[in-house]
Amino acid sequence: xxxxxxxxxxxxxxxxxxxxxxxxxxxxxxxxxxxxxxxxxxxxxxxxxxxxxxxxxxxxxxxxxxxxxxxxxxxxxxxxxxxxxxxxxxxxxxxxxxxxxxxxxxxxxxxxxxxxxxxxxxxxxxxxxxxxxxxxxxxxxxxxxxxxxxxxxxxxxxxxxxxxxxxxxxxxxxxxxxxxxxxxxxxxxxxxxxxxxxxxxxxxxxxxxxxxxxxxxxxxxxxxxxxxxxxxxxxxxxxxxxxxxxxxxxxxxxxxxxxxxxxxxxxxxxxxxxxxxxxxxxxxxxxxxxxxxxxxxxxxxxxxxxxxxxxxxxxxxxxxxxxxxxxxxxxxxxxxxxxxxxxxxxxxxxxxxxxxxxxxxxxxxxxxxxxxxxxxxxxxxxxxxxxxxxxxxxxxxxxxxxxxx
Amino acid sequence: xxxxxxxxxxxxxxxxxxxxxxxxxxxxxxxxxxxxxxxxxxxxxxxxxxxxxxxxxxxxxxxxxxxxxxxxxxxxxxxxxxxxxxxxxxxxxxxxxxx
Numbered sequence: 001x002x003x004x005x006x007x008x009x010x011x012x013x014x015x016x017x018x019x020x021x022x023x024x025x026x027x028x029x030x031x032x033x034x035x036x037x038x039x040x041x042x043x044x045x046x047x048x049x050x051x052x053x054x055x056x057x058x059x060x061x062x063x064x065x066x067x068x069x070x071x072x073x074x075x076x077x078x079x080x081x082x083x084x085x086x087x088x089x090x091x092x093x094x095x096x097x098x099x100x101x102x103x104x105x106x107x108x109x110x111x112x113x114x115x116x117x118x119x120x121x122x123x124x125x126x127x128x129x130x131x132x133x134x135x136x137x138x139x140x141x142x143x144x145x146x147x148x149x150x151x152x153x154x155x156x157x158x159x160x161x162x163x164x165x166x167x168x169x170x171x172x173x174x175x176x177x178x179x180x181x182x183x184x185x186x187x188x189x190x191x192x193x194x195x196x197x198x199x200x201x202x203x204x205x206x207x208x209x210x211x212x213x214x215x216x217x218x219x220x221x222x223x224x225x226x227x228x229x230x231x232x233x234x235x236x237x238x239x240x241x242x243x244x245x246x247x248x249x250x251x252x253x254x255x256x257x258x259x260x261x262x263x264x265x266x267x268x269x270x271x272x273x274x275x276x277x278x279x280x281x282x283x284x285x286x287x288x289x290x291x292x293x294x295x296x297x298x299x300x301x302x303x304x305x306x307x308x309x310x311x312x313x314x315x316x317x318x319x320x321x322x323x324x325x326x327x328x329x330x331x332x333x334x335x336x337x338x339x340x341x342x343x344x345x346x347x348x349x350x351x352x353x354x355x356x357x358x359x360x361x362x363x364x365x366x367x368x369x370x371x372x373x374x375x376x377x378x379x380x381x382x383x384x385x386x387x388x389x390x391x392x393x394x395x396x397x398x399x400x401x402x403x404x405x
Numbered sequence: 406x407x408x409x410x411x412x413x414x415x416x417x418x419x420x421x422x423x424x425x426x427x428x429x430x431x432x433x434x435x436x437x438x439x440x441x442x443x444x445x446x447x448x449x450x451x452x453x454x455x456x457x458x459x460x461x462x463x464x465x466x467x468x469x470x471x472x473x474x475x476x477x478x479x480x481x482x483x484x485x486x487x488x489x490x491x492x493x494x495x496x497x498x499x500x501x502x503x504x
Contacts, residue, residue, distance in 0.1 A: 055483075055484050140408055141408055141411075144407075145411070146408060146411045146412055146415060147408075148408070150408050151408045151411065151412060155408065155409065155412035156412065156416075159412060159413075159416040160416075160419075163416060163419055163420045163423060164423075166420065166424070167420070167423045167424050167427040167428050168427075168428075170424060170428045171427060171428035171431045171432070174428060174431070174432045174435070175431055175432065175435045178432065178435040178436060178439060179435050179438060179439060181439075182438060182439050182442045183442055186438055186441060186442040186445070187438065190434075190437075190438040190441070191438075194431065194434050197476070198431075201476065201480075204480070208483065274431055274434075275428075275431055278426075278427045278428070278430060278431045279423065279427040279428065280427075281427065282422070282423040282426040282427025282428075282430075283419060283423045283427060285479065285483060286419050286422045286423050286426070287415075287419045287423075289483065290415060290418060290419060291415075292412075292415045292416070292418075292419055
């Protein structure tokens, strides 16, 4: 029971980091172009995430099924894992969530927009490998269906940024072409509304997509420990708690990531903002409908790069883009490693004590990273400051000098 | 290998639909803005050579209407599907039907 409580708290904490990590996906462009004041933007996005979370009534109980084997196809947890109040399953889920949260916080600290869903899947995969072995992970799907780590995570991750970039590039190019002769005073107000509208759609889609993952995981934990029995419904309080957590996270705003996406990658103008957000919204909504699992973060980043490519004279800072891509590549294995290690620690100590230590690890590392972030805070006050070649981009030169000396 | 083919197939579908909606709707929106400017005379400075064109205003309204309608339909479609309804077009009128 105590362990279940810790799992629920950790799930909600993940949902919260999911919210603030992804505020940027929807609102970075509107904030950067000044279409919305920073605080208004995050508030709007938070409300729409909340609404989106409630609109997503599809039962997401089988969310883990595409990558790991801890549930059967109906969503019921494997019998072998539910013995003793489901403690085996709870520890795997707890360790996986800790891996996901710590990776989310680290990438936030570095201002990198990495995928929360990859972090979640990575953490769970790592904890599953540690707990049940390699065979408990579904690596590749069957011939007829896109499934497994390859089909549901890796391939979509490779393709979605490219798709979004092509759409945004096409949109940007056409918009500039079509409005070239229109007087500025008509464009300013028009594109402002276009941007706000399209960014709102992204926020709504995000709430619909991401909140249900946490809902599914909490419900799974409840079922495994025998507290809930319906495989076709999610308890109302879980829905309310998850929707609130993701909305609160969004409202707090991951300002570091907003800054990177809005100012770091491309210097964005309002028509580009509208093109980028429309491309993101369309790609996310359509693919989630077709069951092509993708990450909001990858799509949003792809769109912003695309909009830089589609406008004559605009520049993409490829150095920044490269750092992001590296972060994407290592998100899954890194979160997995943390998940596996924390599972190991929890398992060696065992029982409630083991889970408590895992929980403590989460609290200690999170507090450390939060404390570290205060040394160099980024908030609504300085999110739009001029982008300078940052310390880490200059780093290689410095280290070369060190070596030469 | 088959996973790659399946992914490419799904990706192509997404790309096609996203191009249509994600680039197409902004284009209609831009056309609307262009029509609006034309409707108001289209000059850069306020008060100079203002010759309003009502046709432009009507066209702008049409364009913005199409964009808003597409978004509303899109959202209702998704929400409806989540609740177990499907959106069908009876004689061009959108209606919800229980699956």
